[in-house]
Amino acid sequence: MSRASDDQDVALAGASERLPDESPGLTRRDLIAGAVSVVGGAVLGTLPGIVGAQDRQPAAPPWRPPVPSDPTRVTGAPTTAVGVRSPFETPTRTPTGETTGNSLTPLQNLTGTVTPSDLHFERHHAGVPTIDPARHALLVHGLVDRPTTFSLDDIQRFPQVTRTHFIECSGNGRAAYREPKPDMTPQKASGLTANTEWTGVPLATLFREVGLRREAAWFLAEGADACRMTRSVPVAKGWDDALVVWSQNGEPLRPEQGYPLRLLLPGWEGNINVKWLRRIELGTHPWMTRWETSKYTDPLPNGTARMFSMELDAKSVITSPAYPEVVKAKGWRPITGLAWSGRGRVTKVEVSTDAGDTWHDADLLGPSLPKAHVRFQYMWNWDGGEACLLSRVTDETGYVQPARRQLLEVRGIGTDFHFNPIVGWRVQSDGRVMFDGET
Amino acid sequence: MRACLSLGSAALVLACARGEPARGPIVSATGPVTAATTFASYDAGAAAGGPGVGRRYGFGRTPTRAEVATWNTDVGPDGGELPPGRGTVAQGAALYQAKCAMCHNKNGEGMAPVYPAVIGRDPKAEGFHFAADPKLVKTIGNYWPHATTVFDYVRRAMPYNAPGSLSNDQVYALTAFLLAANKVIPADATLDATALRTVKMPYADRFVPDNRHGGPEVR
Numbered sequence: 251m252s253r254a255s256d257d258q259d260v261a262l263a264g265a266s267e268r269l270p271d272e273s274p275g276l277t278r279r280d281l282i283a284g285a286v287s288v289v290g291g292a293v294l295g296t297l298p299g300i301v302g303a304q305d306r307q308p309a310a311p312p313w314r315p316p317v318p319s320d321p322t323r324v325t326g327a328p329t330t331a332v333g334v335r336s337p338f339e340t341p342t343r344t345p346t347g348e349t350t351g352n353s354l355t356p357l358q359n360l361t362g363t364v365t366p367s368d369l370h371f372e373r374h375h376a377g378v379p380t381i382d383p384a385r386h387a388l389l390v391h392g393l394v395d396r397p398t399t400f401s402l403d404d405i406q407r408f409p410q411v412t413r414t415h416f417i418e419c420s421g422n423g424r425a426a427y428r429e430p431k432p433d434m435t436p437q438k439a440s441g442l443t444a445n446t447e448w449t450g451v452p453l454a455t456l457f458r459e460v461g462l463r464r465e466a467a468w469f470l471a472e473g474a475d476a477c478r479m480t481r482s483v484p485v486a487k488g489w490d491d492a493l494v495v496w497s498q499n500g501e502p503l504r505p506e507q508g509y510p511l512r513l514l515l516p517g518w519e520g521n522i523n524v525k526w527l528r529r530i531e532l533g534t535h536p537w538m539t540r541w542e543t544s545k546y547t548d549p550l551p552n553g554t555a556r557m558f559s560m561e562l563d564a565k566s567v568i569t570s571p572a573y574p575e576v577v578k579a580k581g582w583r584p585i586t587g588l589a590w591s592g593r594g595r596v597t598k599v600e601v602s603t604d605a606g607d608t609w610h611d612a613d614l615l616g617p618s619l620p621k622a623h624v625r626f627q628y629m630w631n632w633d634g635g636e637a638c639l640l641s642r643v644t645d646e647t648g649y650v651q652p653a654r655r656q657l658l659e660v661r662g663i664g665t666d667f668h669f670n671p672i673v674g675w676r677v678q679s680d681g682r683v684m685f686d687g688e689t
Numbered sequence: 690m691r692a693c694l695s696l697g698s699a700a701l702v703l704a705c706a707r708g709e710p711a712r713g714p715i716v717s718a719t720g721p722v723t724a725a726t727t728f729a730s731y732d733a734g735a736a737a738g739g740p741g742v743g744r745r746y747g748f749g750r751t752p753t754r755a756e757v758a759t760w761n762t763d764v765g766p767d768g769g770e771l772p773p774g775r776g777t778v779a780q781g782a783a784l785y786q787a788k789c790a791m792c793h794n795k796n797g798e799g800m801a802p803v804y805p806a807v808i809g810r811d812p813k814a815e816g817f818h819f820a821a822d823p824k825l826v827k828t829i830g831n832y833w834p835h836a837t838t839v840f841d842y843v844r845r846a847m848p849y850n851a852p853g854s855l856s857n858d859q860v861y862a863l864t865a866f867l868l869a870a871n872k873v874i875p876a877d878a879t880l881d882a883t884a885l886r887t888v889k890m891p892y893a894d895r896f897v898p899d900n901r902h903g904g905p906e907v908r
Contacts, residue, residue: 348803350849376846391757398749399756407748428823459745470763477846480763529760538766540842543896544833549819555832559899593903647903656907662820 314338341369344437349377352419354441357569357588363616363623364414365444367499372506373419373442375541376476379526383502383510386474388456388494392532395461402510405494408451408459413493413516414622416590418443418562420519420546423669427654430673430687433573436587439673439685440567443590445623448514450495453488456530468536471513471522472529481522482536482558483515491516491621494527517592517621518560519667521546551662562592564651565670566599566626566643577681580634585612586627591645594620598644601628605638605674606653606689612641632677638686640674653689762844768837771882774857778878781866784859788848797828797870804849808870817895830871834896836888840864861885 314337318324335341341359346352353372355365372378383402391397422442426434435441466485473479483492493514496503503509508525515523521541536542536558548556566589571577589599595618600609612626626641643651654671661668672689764770786795789807793799797808806826814825819832829839844860846852855863865880874880874888901908 350803376849376852389752389757389760391752391761397752397757399752400749404748408746454742458742459748472760472763476849476852478852480845531761531763533765535765537763537841538835538838539763540833540838540846543835543838544827544829547896549817551820553817553820554895554897555817555819556899556901557896559901561899561901561903563901645903648905649903649907650905652907660908664818664820664823664825666819666823 343369343372344441345372350375352421352442354437355444357436357441357443357567358572358575360569361625363445363588363625364499365446365623367446367501367504367507370417370444370446370498370504370507371419371442373421373520374475374506375479378506379475380505381474381510381526386510386528388511388527389529390456390460390532391529392469393463393466393534394532395463396459398460400456402496405451405511406496408455410449410451411493412447412449413491413514414445414447414619415514415516416443416445416621416623417514417520417523418565418590418592420521420559420562420667421669423565423671423673424666426673426685426687427657427669427671428663430654430685432676432684432686434685434687435574436567436569436572439687440565442520443565443588443623445588445590446498447500448493448495449497450493450512450514453492453494453513453530454490456494457485457488462532465534466532467534468532470529470531470533470537470539471524471527472531473508473524474526474528479521479524479526479541480537480539481524481541482539483513483522485532487515487518515560517562517594519546519562519592522560546667548661548665548667550665551660559668560592562590563668563670564591564593564596564643564645564649565589566596566641566651567673568601568639568641568675571639571677571683572675573683573685575683577632577677577683580632582629582631584627585630585639585641586625587641588623589614589626589641589643590621590623591643591647591649592621593649594646596624596643597646599624599626600642600644601626601630602640602642602674603630603637606640606672609642634679636679637677638674639677640672640689642672654687655689762841764837764841764844766835766837768840768882768886771837771840771885772857773882774861775879775881776858776860776862776865777880778862778865778869778874778876780859781862781864781869784863785866788851788855789863792849797867799826807867810872817892828871829867830873831891834890834893836864836868836873836885836890839867840885843867 341356343353343355355369355371386402388400388405419442423440426439462485468482468484469488471481471483495512495514496510498504498507503512508527511527513524513527542557548559550556566587568585568587570586585601589596596614599612599614601612602609610628612628615625615627618624651670651672657671674686674689676684676686678684792804793807797806799806806828808830809826809828810830811826814831819825819827833839840860843863844855848854861880864885865874865878868874868888869876869878873890
C-alpha cells in the first residue's frame with residue numbers, strides 16, 4: 251500500500267487532511283519519511299502559510315516491494331483502484347515546502363510530449379485552494395449585454411473542444427540564464443514548462459453567450475485562491491484561441507492546476523492562465539494589477555520595463571543526454587528534447603554537437619501542433635571525445651532561438667522574465683554530461 | 690491566417706496599453722460573428738468558429754447586484770473604483786508591525802526568498818537600472834507604477850495569513866504607510882479615495898508595452 255512516489259505529495263497536501271488515525275493507507279514508513287509529524291496528538295504544519303521544518307526534508311529513498319528472482323514463477327499483484335508508477339520509477343517535482351513558490355517538472359524523466367498531470371510544474375502565489383465544484387461559479391460581467399453566473403454544470407453543457415498546449419512560466423530558466431552552473435538538470439534549467447491535453451469551452455462561446463459590448467477591449471480574469479489572482483487580457487485573445495478548461499489529460503484538473511476551472515491562453519505566460527477561475531470582467535483598459543506591473547514585467551537595458559509581454563518566445567532544450575545522465579558507451583544514440591513556441595508551430599529544430607560550429611536538422615517526432623511541445627531527435631554517433639550539444643528552434647514566424655549573449659545584449663542580465671537562450675550540454679570523455687548555459 | 694491574427698492581436702495589445710481605443714480584429718458579439726475572421730485557431734477542424742458558433746444556449750443565471758459587488762472589488766490605475774474610507778501613515782505603521790512585519794520584516798526589507806521586500810529605495814536602483822543588476826531590490830517605491838493598485842493588492846491578498854480581513858480604513862492606512870515609507874508621500878499624510886488618486890509613483894513612465902512581434906528580430 252505504501253506508494254513511494256507519493257511521499258512528497260503527502261507532504262505537500264498538508265497534514266491536516268490526512269490524520270494518521272484515519273489513514274490506513276499510510277504505513278509506518280510514510281510517517282518516518284517525514285510526511286506527517288505528530289506530537290502529543292497535534293498535527294504540525296497545518297497553519298495557513300506556515301510549514302513545519304519537517305516538510306522541507308528531502309524525500310526518503312523509495313520503498314520497493316520484494317522482487318522475485320523470476321517473476322514468471324510467482325503470481326503477481328491483484329488489480330487496483332488507482333494505478334501507481336513502478337516503484338523503480340520515481341520522478342518527482344521539486345517542492346519547496348512553501349505555499350508560494352514553484353515546483354518543477356522533471357523533464358529529464360519524460361518521453362514524448364504529454365506531461366503526466368501529477369508532474370506538471372506548479373507555481374502558486376497563495377497556496378492551492380480547496381474548492382467544492384458544486385459551489386464554484388464563473389461570473390462574467392462588466393461591458394456585456396447579459397451579466398451571467400455560470401455553474402460548473404452550465405459550463406460543461408456548452409460544446410467542448412480538446413486542445414494540446416504547453417504552459418510555461420515566464421520565469422522559466424531564470425537561474426540558468428543569470429547563473430548557469432554545470433550541475434543543472436533539465437528540470438532545474440527549464441522545468442517550469444509542461445504540455446497537456448486540455449478540454450474546455452472556447453472563451454468565445456462564453457463571449458457570445460453574454461454579448462460583449464462594442465467598447466469592451468480588455469477583460470480581467472480572477473482566481474478563487476487566497477490572493478484572488480488577477481490578470482488583464484486583451485479581448486482579442488478571447489475571440490482567438492482562449493479556453494475555459496475543466497479537464498487535463500482526460501480527467502478533471504488537478505487542484506494545483508486550477509480545479510475546477512482554469513483560463514487557458516495558449517502560448518501566453520503561465521501566470522496569465524488564471525487558475526481556480528471565478529470571474530471575468532469586461533472593460534475598456536487593463537487593470538494594471540500587481541501581477542502585470544510590479545511582477546511579470548521585464549526590465550530592459552534602456553531603463554524601461556516591458557509590460558504585457560504575454561507571448562512566449564520559441565525555445566528548445568535537450569533533455570537527453572543531460573546532467574546527471576552519464577553516456578555509457580560510444581556509438582549511436584539519440585539526442586532528444588523538447589521545442590515550443592508561444593506564437594504557433596515549431597517549424598525546425600537544429601542540433602549541434604560541436605558547440606554551434608555546425609548544425610543539423612533534427613527530426614520532429616509527431617505533428618508540430620501550434621503552441622505545444624514537440625519532441626525532436628537527432629541520431630548521434632559519439633566517438634568518445636568531448637562534445638558540446640546544443641539545440642536551436644525556429645518557429646513559423648521565422649523567429650530563431652537566440653544565444654544567451656544575444657539576449658544579454660537586448661534584455662540585460664537583470665531582466666526578470668522570458669528566458670529562451672540556446673542552452674546545451676558538455677559531454678566529457680568519461681561520459682559525464684554537464685550543463686552549459688553560456689552560449 | 691494565424692500569423693495575421695497574431696500580429697493583429699499584438700497591435701491591439703500595444704494600442705490598449707497606450708490607452709488608445711481598441712481596434713483590431715474584434716467584432717461586436719451583439720451582431721453576427723464572422724467565424725472566418727475571428728477564430729483562426731479553430732479553423733483547422735471541422736467546426737470553423739468553434740463548435741456551436743452562431744448559437745446562444747441560454748445557460749447560466751443573472752447574478753444579483755450584491756453578488757457582483759461582493760466579488761467586483763478591483764481598483765484600477767485611475768482609482769475610480771476606490772471605496773469610502775481613510776487612514777493615516779501613523780495608523781498604517783502600527784498596522785504594519787502588527788499584521789505584516791512577521792513576513793515582510795520590521796523595515797519592509799522582506800525575508801528572501803519567499804516574502805518580498807515592500808519598502809526600500811536603494812540609491813543604486815534609482816534611475817531604473819534593474820536590467821543591469823539582478824541584485825537590485827524592487828519595491829513599491831521603485832517598481833510599482835500606480836498607487837491605487839497598492840490599495841487593490843493589499844485589500845485583495847493581504848495579510849498573507851488572513852486575506853480579506855482588513856477594513857477599507859485599514860487598507861487606506863497601510864497604503865499610506867507603504868507609500869510614505871517609500872518616500873512617495875509625506876510622513877504625515879492621510880489617504881482617502883481622492884488623495885490616493887492624485888499620488889504619482891516614481892518611474893510610472895518607465896513601464897512600456899511589449900514590442901516583440903515574432904519574426905527574425907530578437908528583442
